[in-house]
Amino acid sequence: MDIAVLVKASLDVNLVRGDAEGRLLKEAIPLAISEYDRNAVYEAVRLRDALGGKVYILSVLTWGPTQRRMRDFENVVREALALGGDEAHVVVDEAAVEAGPKATAYILSKLVDKLGGVGLVLCGEASMDMMASQVSNYLASYLGYNSVTFVRELSIEGGKVRCKRDLENYIEMVETELPAVISVTGEINKPRLPTLLQIRRAFAKPLKTYSLSDIGVSELPKQTPTKYELVKVSRKNIIIEGASMEEIASKLVDKLIEEGVLRR
C-alpha cells in the first residue's frame, strides 16, 4: 500500500507583510511548509517503514504569481522529501492560485487517481495560513474514501485504521476501514530536523510537476476571498534594560504601577 501525504506551501505567518493602509501584501510574504504537514510526513514515514510501500508527497501551489514562487515552493517540497518522502508530485498552474479548499481537494483527488494504489492519505489538521480544516473531507469525498479528522494517534492493522481523535473535551477512539484520508494534529509525533545528508538526498529524489490539463482538470469549484485585511496591532515595544536583574525587575514594576495594572 502506498501512502500519499498532502503538503502545503503556506504563506509564512511569521513574516506577514502589510502596508500603512492595512492592506495585506500577499505577494511579499514568503512560503513555508505548513506546520502540521511535517507531522503528517513523519507519520507516513513511520507507517511506511513498518508496512512497506512508498510515501508520495503531493502539493498544489496555491499562492501566486506561480513563476515567482517556484523557488520557495520547491524548497517546501524538498523539505518534505528530506523528512522521508520517496517522491513528490506537484501541481503548478495559475488557475489553482487561491482557488480554495474544495478546488485544491479536487485537484489532489485527480493526482491521487493518476498515481493509483494509494490506500491512505495523510494531511495536517489545518493549514498554517488558511486554517480551513476542509481539504481532507472534500478529498475523501471526491475519492470515495473514509475520512477521520484531528487524529493524534493512529495504528493500522489488517486494512483497519484505529485513530484517537483529539477533541476539545475528550479523546475519541474511532475505527474505520482503508482506504482513508486522515488529518493529523501537531501532537501526533515530534518530527526531527532533517540531517544534512537527508537534505542532500532529497535533491536526488523524483519531483514531477503537472499542469491542470496534465491531470485532466478543466473546471475548478473555486471559492476565493473577495478581500483581505491586515489586523493591526500596536504596542509600545519598550525593552527594559538594566545592569542587573534587580534593576530590570524594579524598573518593570515601576512601569506596571504607572500603567495601573498592579494592585497595590
Added chain:
Amino acid sequence: MKALAIGFKPSDLGEALAVLNRLAEALGEELEANALIISKEPFKHGGFHKIYHVKTASLYNSIGSIYKVMDDLTVDTVVSPNIKDGVDLLGRVATKIDGFMVTEVSSIEKIDGDVYLARPILGGRATAYYRYTPGTLFTYTVGKFQPIDEAGEPDVIEVTTEPGSYTVVGVEEKKRGAVDIESAEVVVGVGRGFRSKDDIKMASELAELLGGEVGCSRPIAADFGWLDEDRWIGISGKKIRPKLYIPIGISGAPQHIMAANDSKVIVAVNKDKNAPIFNYSDYGVVADLYQFLPVFIKVLRERLVK
C-alpha cells in the same frame, strides 16, 4: 431564509439563533431556523421551528442523520459552532451537497448591498472576506455573537442513527480544571522556555502574587500535558483579555499571541532578543527566565507587600 443550526450543547442554540438572525437581517429576509442537536439528552430553545435530536454524544455515530434531516428540510444554509466536530460535520455536508463552506466566521458584514462572512487567517494576522451566497455553510466563532434567548417550546423530533462506516470504540474525558482564564484580570503565560513541569511553579507563584491565573502555549498543554487544556491560549485554545498578560518563554507565534490582543498591557520575558513576542509587547525583558523570574518575584513581593 431557511436554515439549520447544529447544536452539541444547550448554549449552542442561543448563539446559533444570534448568528442566523444577523445573517437574515443582513440579507433582508425572514428567518426560519431549525436545529439538529447531537447529544445524549435533548434540549429545547425558543425561536426554532423544528428541533431534531440525535441521541448520541459522538458525531461519528451520527453522520448519516444530518443527511436525513436535510432531505426533510431543504435549507439555504447550515451553521455550527466552530468546534472540531462542527468543522468536520459541515465539511462533510458541504461535500455531500456539493456546496462551499467557510470555517470560523467571526462576523457577518453588509458591504455595498452584499453580505460577507469574515474570518481570521494567517494565524489571526489578517481577515479574509467571503461573499455569502445561499448554499454556503459556515462555522462561527464561539463567544462572538451575543446569544438570543427566546421563549417557546418547539417539538423535538427524534432522529435514529444508522451505523456508518465508523465505529467509536471508546471515549476518554479530558482533565479539566475549574479555571476561567478568559475572564482573569492577570494572566502569566508559560511557554516552551520552561524546561520541566516542576518549573511552572515559578509562574504559579507570580500569578498568585498578581492575583491572576497561569495560561500557556499549545505545546505545554496539548503536547507535554504539563497544564490542563483549559489554560491553553491561542486561536485553537482560549482567547484572553486581561489587564496584564505576561508571556514567559513563549516565542510569539501569531496563533498564540493574536488570542491575547485584547490584553491592556503585555510584558514579555524571553532570552532571545529577536523573539517575535517582543513585537507584540508593550514591555520586554530580554533574559533567561530562570534568572529573571526569582528576582522579579522577590522585587514584586517587597514592593507589593509594603
